Amino acid sequence: xxxVLIIGCGGVAQVVVHKCCQHSDIFSEICLASRxxxxxxxxxxxxxxxxxxxxxxxxxxxxxxQELIQLIQExxxxxxxxxxxxxQDLTIMEACLKxxxxxxxxxxxxxxxxxxxxxxxxxxxxxxxxxxxxxFDYSYQWEYxxxxxxxxxxxxxxxxxxxxxxxxxCAYAQKHFFDQIDxxxxxxxxxxxxxxxxxxxFNPEINLREVSSAGSxxxxxxxxxxPAMSIKREYNFAEVGQKDMYLLHHEEIESLAKNIKGxxxxxxxxxxxxxxxxxxxxxxxVGMLSTTPVEFEGKEIVPIQFxxxxxxxxxxLGPRTKGKTxxxxxxxxxxxxxxxxxxxxxxxxxxxxxKEVGSQxxxxxxxxxxxxxxxxxxxxxxxxxxxxTLEEFDPDPFMEALNLxxxxxxxEENPTRVE
Ligand code: NDP
Numbered sequence: 001x002x003x004v005l006i007i008g009c010g011g012v013a014q015v016v017v018h019k020c021c022q023h024s025d026i027f028s029e030i031c032l033a034s035r036x037x038x039x040x041x042x043x044x045x046x047x048x049x050x051x052x053x054x055x056x057x058x059x060x061x062x063x064x065x066q067e068l069i070q071l072i073q074e075x076x077x078x079x080x081x082x083x084x085x086x087x088q089d090l091t092i093m094e095a096c097l098k099x100x101x102x103x104x105x106x107x108x109x110x111x112x113x114x115x116x117x118x119x120x121x122x123x124x125x126x127x128x129x130x131x132x133x134x135x136f137d138y139s140y141q142w143e144y145x146x147x148x149x150x151x152x153x154x155x156x157x158x159x160x161x162x163x164x165x166x167x168x169x170c171a172y173a174q175k176h177f178f179d180q181i182d183x184x185x186x187x188x189x190x191x192x193x194x195x196x197x198x199x200x201x202f203n204p205e206i207n208l209r210e211v212s213s214a215g216s217x218x219x220x221x222x223x224x225x226x227p228a229m230s231i232k233r234e235y236n237f238a239e240v241g242q243k244d245m246y247l248l249h250h251e252e253i254e255s256l257a258k259n260i261k262g263x264x265x266x267x268x269x270x271x272x273x274x275x276x277x278x279x280x281x282x283x284x285x286v287g288m289l290s291t292t293p294v295e296f297e298g299k300e301i302v303p304i305q306f307x308x309x310x311x312x313x314x315x316x317l318g319p320r321t322k323g324k325t326x327x328x329x330x331x332x333x334x335x336x337x338x339x340x341x342x343x344x345x346x347x348x349x350x351x352x353x354x355k356e357v358g359s360q361x362x363x364x365x366x367x368x369x370x371x372x373x374x375x376x377x378x379x380x381x382x383x384x385x386x387x388x389t390l391e392e393f394d395p396d397p398f399m400e401a402l403n404l405x406x407x408x409x410x411x412e413e414n415p416t417r418v419e
Contacts, residue, residue, distance in 0.1 A: 005071070006030055007062050007082050007092060015366070021053045027053050031055075031056050031075045031077060032044065037058065068091060083106060085107075085203060093155060096153065097147055100152070100153055108137070108141060130223055154388070161365040162188050171390070171392075177335060178333040180333050180334045183265045186269070188271070189325060193321065202363065202366070215228060215248050244273075245270060245271045255389040288304065291304055322351055323350055324348060328346060330343045344411050
């Protein structure tokens with residue numbers, strides 16, 4: 001019986017709250033706090049009478065450490081779940097450290113202001129040293145490892161699907177199927193159709209920043225960077241069909257390269273339709289994906305934030321999205337001296353998710369693992385002190401919970417490999 005503080009009330013948080021409320025024996029109380037309190041109140045009203053979990057709501061600016069400390073001290077949660085944006089990771093971690101309260105999030109830190117000279121100097125150094133130019137990396141959060149450990153608290157980083165479940169699949173493959181994993185291909189296929197010419201399935205700013213950046217993969221101890229969308233493959237996904245997919249940089253490659261010993265290559269592919277790519281290219285060409293403020297009629301606006309205002313809210317796509325997602329990892333390697341290859345994956349149906357919690361599958365596949373990570377922490381099963389990504393914990397209770405909580409997985413032996 002524990003109280004959690006959930007920060008953020010967007011598309012993913014709606015699923016997290018719904019799923020926690022299905023497990024009132026563990027999540028006896030939720031304080032839901034976000035920038036716009038009315039969204040928290042609306043969600044609370046939606047769940048009234050449907051759960052034994054007690055929900056209270058608060059307003060908070062999660063960019064402000066002092067405000068967060070005050071909120072945590074007043075609410076006294078057992079765990080803080082950061083379901084806001086990657087921009088808030090460090091402020092929320094800092095507040096958790098000050099209050100000695102445990103922490104969980106779904107995406108690694110990324111700065112909102114990429115023109116901040118202090119951040120930029122460190123970023124440019126990292127680009128040169130590591131060889132990838134993504135705006136995010138784990139170093140900022142890993143710097144908290146010793147501090148969290150000394151404070152006797154846990155940070156669970158990236159408890160969504162990818163990052164998140166994909167790393168649990170890696171730990172599970174390592175524990176049960178391989179003596180040595182040689183290659184990992186993470187495949188993220190969304191075969192869903194929402195009927196709009198262009199919309200993103202989660203926060204547009206974060207999503208478009210990610211997919212318009214250079215791609216990269218990890219091979220033989222080094223990062224190899226390629227122009228955005230320049231490596232394309234076709235893959236025939238179970239229950240979805242043939243799709244085009246493109247190699248992207250993705251945050252879990254960085255932690256897996258560190259934690260899966262001896263791995264030779266890690267790549268990440270995501271499917272995109274031609275319409276999405278054409279729209280994105282056009283928006284990029286005209287400067288609408290820029291994060292640099294421009295002056296417009298006497299007011300400063302950030303183009304990508306203005307674009308977010310125009311695009312459909314991902315949280316509203318639930319009723320319209322039809323089709324399935326198929327996300328998983330293809331592993332090759334050796335077991336008992338023999339070559340082996342498996343695909344561990346989950347298929348999730350957009351309409352089934354909508355029926356259950358009122359959201360599409362991208363929010364669902366992120367929100368359910370966030371709830372499971374929190375549940376395992378609260379049950380005392382995932383309590384390693386310090387800052388950790390999901391492949392560092394025992395995968396077995398998480399894999400079991402996926403099957404019970406709406407994201408069942410399958411294993412295919414000798415799957416078709418990606419060239
Ligand atoms: P949304 O934009 O829908 O929701 C973000 C929420 O955070 C909103 O309620 C927003 O408030 C709130 N918020 C933003 N800034 C602040 C602030 N300063 N203080 C308090 N609250 C704030 O995003 P999503 O729900 O789509 O995404 C949530 C997270 O999930 C993101 O970090 C995203 O990267 C991650 N994600 C992870 C995936 C994975 O597989 N690991 C996949 C998809 C997403 P307001 O309502 O006022 O805007």
